[in-house]
Amino acid sequence: MPDFIADMDPHWVWLSVGVLLVAAEIVAPGFFLIWIGAAAIVTGVLAWVLPLSIPVQLGIFAVLAIVALYGGRRWLKANPITTTDPHLNQRGGRLVGEVLTVTRAIEDGRGRAKVGDGEWPVRGPDVAEGAKVRVVSADGGVLVVEAV
Template identity: 50%
Template sequence: MMDIFPLEPQWVWLILAAILGTAEIIMPGFFLLWIGGAALLTGIATLIFGLNEPAQFAAFAVLAIVAVFAGRRWFALNPIESADPLLNDRTARLVGEIVTAVEPFESGIGRVRVGDGVWSAKGGDFAQGARLRVTGVDRGILLVEPIA
């Protein structure tokens, strides 16, 4: 492989690390960062120890696996806090909202107006126009109770 490139092997690994680091910046996902780190360490090891090609690829493979697992563990122990953790959970965002029954509830099931939409809901038996509070969600159906 290294005969194809006019550069010494360590420089190929270091350039690969720079390319992967740049790709991580352009399209972040925190995956290429770890592979780039493995390429960087492989380049440094090749520079210091003069590794032959099979040893370079073996070192890169081992370092890439270790780096990915170390990165996953680090993110598991240090999760990124979101400013809005319910951003993509539309139904969970409705918990605590005041809604209006658009039809009488029969056997504890009916429909409520939420903003400009209508959602299925369950709770007690309520009359049309009753003001209710959303207390939870069960598979996309709002759980409601009367406002106390």
């Protein structure tokens, strides 16, 4: 262990680790590290205010981390995070209902259609180039279409 860490008061270590874990939640969001970071911060404050030995501090941290994780999980179940845009980050899903122009004839169920300034692969009934099709669903990066 580096000397500067060994020379630190334990409460500063707890507070530093807690702040680092909370900051790591911003970089790697998963709504998990914030609870462990909060437990470390509370442990640091308790170690600062009360004369606690290192084993007692570790026990307090373990209990607080479990309680925080359990409480956070229960709170998230009771208050789920919802979005007003169910197709966020699903570009194919956003195209459902759009009418597109076929740029490469759909033959044997496969072709291409113009979407914005690009082309997407499409799957559907055989139609000629230039025909209009409506997107009915998206299967990965392939749009499923029907003739208009």
